[in-house]
Amino acid sequence: MKITDVKIFVCSPGRNFVTVKIHTDEGLTGIGDATLNGREKAVVAYLEDHLVPILIGRDPARIEDIWQYLYRGAYWRRGPVTMAAIAGIDMALWDIKAKAAGMPLYDLLGGASRDRLMCYSHAQGSDIGEAVDAAGALIEKGYRAVRIQAGIPGLPPVYGADGTTTNTASENNLPREELWSTSKYLRHTPGLFEAARNALGWDVELLHDVHHRLTPIEAARLGKDLEPFRLFWMEDAVAAEYQEGFRQIRAHTTTPLAVGEVFNTIWDARLLITEQLIDYIRMTSVHAGGITPLRRVVDLAGVYNVRTGFHGAMDMSPVCLACNIHLGYWAPNFGIQEYSGYPDEALEVFSGTWTMREGHLYPGQGPGHGVEFNEELAARYPYERSYLPVNRLEDGTLWHW
Template sequence: MKITDVKVIVSSPGRNFVTVKIFTDEGLTGIGDATLNGREKAVVAYLEDHLVPILIGRDPSRIEDTWQYFYKGAYWRRGPVTMAAIAGIDTALWDIKAKAAGMPLYQLLGGASREKMLCYTHAQGTEISEAVEAVAEKIEQGYHAVRAQVGIPGLPAVYGTDKSATNVAALNNLPHEEVWSTPKYLRHIPKLFAALREKLGDDVELLHDAHHRLTPLEAARLGRDLEPYRLFWLEDTVAAEHQEGFRLIRKHTVTPLAVGEVFNTIWDARLLIEEQLIDYIRMTTVHAGGVTPLRRIMDFASVYNVRTACHGAMDMSPVCLAANLHLGLWAPNFGIQEYTPYLPETLEVFPGAWTAKDGYLHPGNAPGHGVEIDEALAARYPYERSYLPVNRLEDGTLWHW
């Protein structure tokens, strides 16, 4: 079997997505997600100008060799653009291989380690009472785990608290600027989880995302303040580049820690995993370079009792979610899967076999990863330039978003 053609499809059915579609001389096709939110066209150029020409004529079954060729052969390794581009190709090749074998991808990886996968979804409010009700609504819908965010008194709406403030699809001109105050945040967040436990009791799993905005000492303080409320995890406490900072956090709190959604390779997480400074690794297929490296990372994490928790926001297409689900069903150290329901138009463009029911996910049993793309329908949703927000402190200093 040989690769005969490769398409890079850019569409915006509610969000911008970059999809790689690989064609073979035996009629099998596979697709992969190569979306890098806010920098989509950079990945498109990397694919079309540098990787696609090399793919034509290659054997699609030699996935490992192809991955190594694109990673080691570039000399300039790593980085979000490079790894998203490689991920699109790698995921599409695994899709083809599983289709050729006539089995779902998780079977090709080694089979299922569980019947279904626990997921968590998001709930938020501009004030505590609104956030508590939002979380309660998600529990009523069947979710067993919810990430809770709330607005901070004295600040405008920020990420995760008011959908209108961070509606990325609507921000097509310049990035939206948010305002941040860590002292106000640290004083307020424990009050949210006190209210949630009072309302919902102890059986609901609660999560929270600090979005990389704290110093290690601030994160340690927050983790300790949240200990009475037994969070499932505290996510992305400090800037992800600062792996050593987690040593200080770990010394001062037993609140479980999760990180990794912006990591691109195992080198971004090696120290955190080896020293057991985190409890959950949140790397995802499209940002980690595809199925091939993420499977390795999951195996590496299992040695150190670190569990998986793939990033699963709406800015990654259903193709990425499906790949994450197949890996999650296989991984013996699976922890939880992030899940934010897609817009109807997104699901129409990317029909798939995966299911979501009663707070659990399953990738389905269709050959491959189970998601396809309707190219004709995708063409009706042209690319729309958009930006993620940026963040400033109250004095105007640019801060982590």
């Protein structure tokens, strides 16, 4: 079998997605996700100008060799653009291999380690009452794990603290600038989880996303303040670059820690995993370079009692979510899967066989990862430039978004 063509698609059925479709001389095709939220066109250029030409004529079954060629063969490697581009190709190759074998992807990876995947979704509100009510509504739908965020008194809407959407722009179509106060956030957040436990009880898992906005000692203080409410995890407590800072956080709190959605390689996670400074690794197939390298991260994490919590927000396409579900079905150290859902139009363009029932995800049982891409329908949703917000402190200092 040989690769005969590789096509790149950019569409916006509710938000922008970059899709890779690989064709072979035996008629099998595979699709992968190469989306990098807010920088989609940079990945398209990397694929079309640099990777696609060197794939034609290669054997798609040699996934490991192709991955090493695309990664090690480039002197300038790593980084989100490079790894998202490689990921799109890698997912498509695994899709082809599983289709050729006539089995679902998780079987090709080694078979199922469980019967279902617990997932969590997002509950948010402009204030504590609204956020707790939103969490209650999810629990009524069957979720047993909910991430809760609430607006902060004295601040305008801020992404990651209330219901503000992720891709937003100001009137001139440039990034919207948001306002942040660490002191107000630290005073407010423990009250959110006290109210949540009082209203929702103790049979539901509660999660919280800090969104990289604290220093290590501030994160340690928050983790200690949240200990009475037994969070499932505190996510992205500090900027991902501050890996050594997790030593300070770990020394002061027993609140479980999760990080990694912006990580691109195993090297980004190595110290955190081997020193057991985190409890959940949040890397995801599209940002980590595909299924091939993410399996290695899962194996390394398992040695050190770190479980998976793959990123699963709408900034990756249903193709990536499907791959994450298959990986989670296989991974012996699976922890939980994020699931924020998709707009209806996205699920029409990307028709998938995975299902979600009563707070649990199930992979499709057909060959491959189970997602198909409708090219004709995708053409009705052209790319729309969008940005993630920019964050500033109250004195105007640029801060972590």
